[in-house]
Structure formats: structure tokens, C-alpha cells
Amino acid sequence: MPIGYYYAVAAILFCTGLTGVMLRRNAIVLFMCVELMLNSVNLTLVTAARQWGNADGHVFAFFVIVVAAAEVVVGLALIVNIFFRRGTLDVDAPTLLRG
Amino acid sequence: MQVLLVAAEAGGTSQTAEQVMFWILAVVAVGSALAVIAMRNIIHAALMLVLNLAAIAGMYLLLETGFLGVVQVIVYAGAIVVLFLFVIMLLGVDRDDLLADVKMWHRLGAGGLAVLVLAGTMWAFVGPYTSDASRCNRPQEAAPAEGEPALTAEELLERASSHDVACVGLEGALAEQPNGSVSFVADRLFNRYTFAFELAGLLLTVATIGAIVLGRRKDRDEDLALLVEPAGAGADRSGQARGDEREDL
Numbered sequence: 001m002p003i004g005y006y007y008a009v010a011a012i013l014f015c016t017g018l019t020g021v022m023l024r025r026n027a028i029v030l031f032m033c034v035e036l037m038l039n040s041v042n043l044t045l046v047t048a049a050r051q052w053g054n055a056d057g058h059v060f061a062f063f064v065i066v067v068a069a070a071e072v073v074v075g076l077a078l079i080v081n082i083f084f085r086r087g088t089l090d091v092d093a094p095t096l097l098r099g
Numbered sequence: 100m101q102v103l104l105v106a107a108e109a110g111g112t113s114q115t116a117e118q119v120m121f122w123i124l125a126v127v128a129v130g131s132a133l134a135v136i137a138m139r140n141i142i143h144a145a146l147m148l149v150l151n152l153a154a155i156a157g158m159y160l161l162l163e164t165g166f167l168g169v170v171q172v173i174v175y176a177g178a179i180v181v182l183f184l185f186v187i188m189l190l191g192v193d194r195d196d197l198l199a200d201v202k203m204w205h206r207l208g209a210g211g212l213a214v215l216v217l218a219g220t221m222w223a224f225v226g227p228y229t230s231d232a233s234r235c236n237r238p239q240e241a242a243p244a245e246g247e248p249a250l251t252a253e254e255l256l257e258r259a260s261s262h263d264v265a266c267v268g269l270e271g272a273l274a275e276q277p278n279g280s281v282s283f284v285a286d287r288l289f290n291r292y293t294f295a296f297e298l299a300g301l302l303l304t305v306a307t308i309g310a311i312v313l314g315r316r317k318d319r320d321e322d323l324a325l326l327v328e329p330a331g332a333g334a335d336r337s338g339q340a341r342g343d344e345r346e347d348l
Contacts, residue, residue, distance in 0.1 A: 012217065050162045079186065
């Protein structure tokens with residue numbers, strides 16, 4: 001399999017996640033789309049690691065997974081708090097800052 | 100799971116097996132990713148995310164990285180998506196009706212921008228690596244030609260830099276490792292990136308503390324009132340509650 005095909009799949013997944021982030025307004029779905037994008041980047045890193053025969057890409061992907069886990073924990077706690085305070089998960093809902 | 104096992108077998112061995120597994124996993128990954136952003140039921144979207152993560156884990160196995168494939172299944176499918184489902188069910192927000200009233204120009208704009216990004220990425224990063232030279236672990240590289248010694252990883256890297264071979268592959272590097280990709284990753288992680296590894300541990304600790312602080316209930320006064328209530332009052336109340344139940348029965 002030419003190595004570029006793996007990059008192509010990663011690029012398609014990234015753009016799918018990007019579309020989701022731009023289209024969806026539900027905060028939880030937004031987070032899932034961010035996960036999609038992080039995963040596609042991981043796929044790119046692992047593919048590059050194989051292409052150059054080097055473990056650095058694996059280590060980077062490992063760190064991305066760690067950061068994604070931390071991000072989801074804090075983000076979901078924030079989402080729960082926002083939902084209890086405002087009663088909606090719509091990220092476009094009128095905010096306190098609107099004049 | 101069976102599919103993932105086949106993928107693990109196909110990773111280093113034959114080109115045809117790798118191709119078949121690649122196309123299956125690619126279709127599953129892209130299809131489930133589209134489903135994640137299109138599903139109106141958020142629980143279904145989360146389950147589609149599991150499918151997507153499993154397909155990517157299969158790709159890791161195809162890319163000769165068994166360790167990351169297993170980590171992917173444990174951390175993402177086992178922990179992160181479960182957390183998502185937990186929050187969705189806790190808040191009771193499984194239907195997302197916001198998707199319906201996205202304006203048409205908004206959809207077109209988002210799709211157009213994504214296609215633009217995709218085209219740029221394809222041109223820059225995918226185009227150069229679709230030739231036959233960028234197949235990893237080609238048999239003619241593994242077998243020494245006409246009495247020449249087999250190419251070492253350094254020589255392959257040299258040839259890769261000169262665009263003669265566009266993929267070094269992990270076969271040679273993994274053959275030197277006692278425990279495959281686990282020791283391959285661990286060697287780098289605990290030698291060159293030790294400090295970053297410790298920082299990652301610190302990050303996880305801080306994230307845990309942050310989640311605890313954020314998850315604490317804000318109406319502490321009521322809880323405190325319950326705590327400092329005299330024991331007698333609490334007993335009275337429970338007795339009352341039991342009596343109410345009897346009346347209901």
C-alpha cells in the first residue's frame with residue numbers, strides 16, 4: 001500500500017471533523033468532532049513514523065492521546081456545568097456578553 | 100475484534116492482505132466519521148465514534164504499531180467514549196434538534212471550506228507518496244539483490260532522503276526489538292522523552308483535580324445543613340418517610 005493512502009484517509013477524517021465543528025451547535029457533538037480531528041492527526045503521525053522507520057511519531061501520537069484524555073475530562077465537566085447553569089448545550093445561544 | 104486480528108497479521112506480511120484490510124478499514128473509518136457529524140441522535144453519534152476509533156486502531160495495526168492500536172482501544176473506546184455516553188445520559192440530551200435549523204449557506208460554506216482544506220492537504224502531503232516507490236516493506240528491499248548485503252535502516256533512510264525510496268518501513272527496526280512495537284516505543288519514550296512523559300503525568304493530575312473542582316456541587320449550603328443536622332431530626336425524618344410510604348401502599 002503506498003504510504004500516501006494512509007495520509008489521504010487521515011486528511012479526509014480531519015476535514016470531516018472540521019465540517020462537524022463548523023456545522024454542529026451542540027457542545028457535546030462539537031467535542032466528538034474535535035476527537036475525530038485529533039485521531040486523524042494521530043493517524044498521520046503513526047503513518048509518518050512508519051514511513052521514516054522511526055519511533056518518534058509513535059511517541060507523539062501517545063502524547064496526543066494523553067492530552068486528548070485530559071481535555072475530554074475537563075471539557076465534559078465544563079459542559080455539565082454550563083448545561084446546569086443555562087439549560088442548553090447550544091453554543092450559539094445568547095450569552096451574557098451580548099450587548 | 101476478528102477484523103483487528105487479521106489486520107495485525109496483515110501489517111507486516113503480504114501486500115495484498117494489507118491492501119484488502121486497508122480498504123475495508125478506510126471505508127469504515129470515513130463512513131462512521133460522516134455518520135458522527137450527520138446523526139441527530141447523539142448516542143448514535145457516540146457509538147459511530149467508537150466504530151471510527153476501532154477502525155483507526157485497525158489502521159495502527161496495519162502500520163505495524165500494535166502497542167498504539169491497543170492503547171487506542173483501551174483509552175478511547177474504553178474511557179473517553181464511555182465518558183461521553185455517561186454525560187449524554189446524565190444530562191438527558193440524546194436528541195439534537197439544533198442540526199435541523201442550520202442555514203443552507205452555512206452548510207455550503209462549511210463544506211466548501213473543508214473541501215478546500217482537503218484539496219490543499221491532498222496536493223501537499225498525499226500526492227508525493229502515491230507512487231510505487233512509497234510502498235513499505237517491499238520484498239525486493241527485504242531480499243538482498245545479487246549478493247549484496249541487505250539494506251540497513253540507515254541506508255534506507257538515506258535512499259528515502261534522495262527520493263529513491265519513499266518509505267523506510269518499520270520491519271527492520273522492529274526486528275531488532277525483543278518485544279516488537281512495545282519496546283520500540285518504550286525505548287524512545289523512556290530515554291529521549293522522559294521529561295515530556297513526566298509532564299504528561301502532571302497534566303493528567305491537574306486535569307483530574309480540575310474535573311473534581313468543576314464537578315463539585317455549587318449548592319453546598321444545603322448539603323452542609325444536612326450534615327450538621329442533629330441525629331434525632333434525621334431519624335425523625337426517615338421515620339416519617341417510611342410512614343409516608345406505608346400510606347402510599
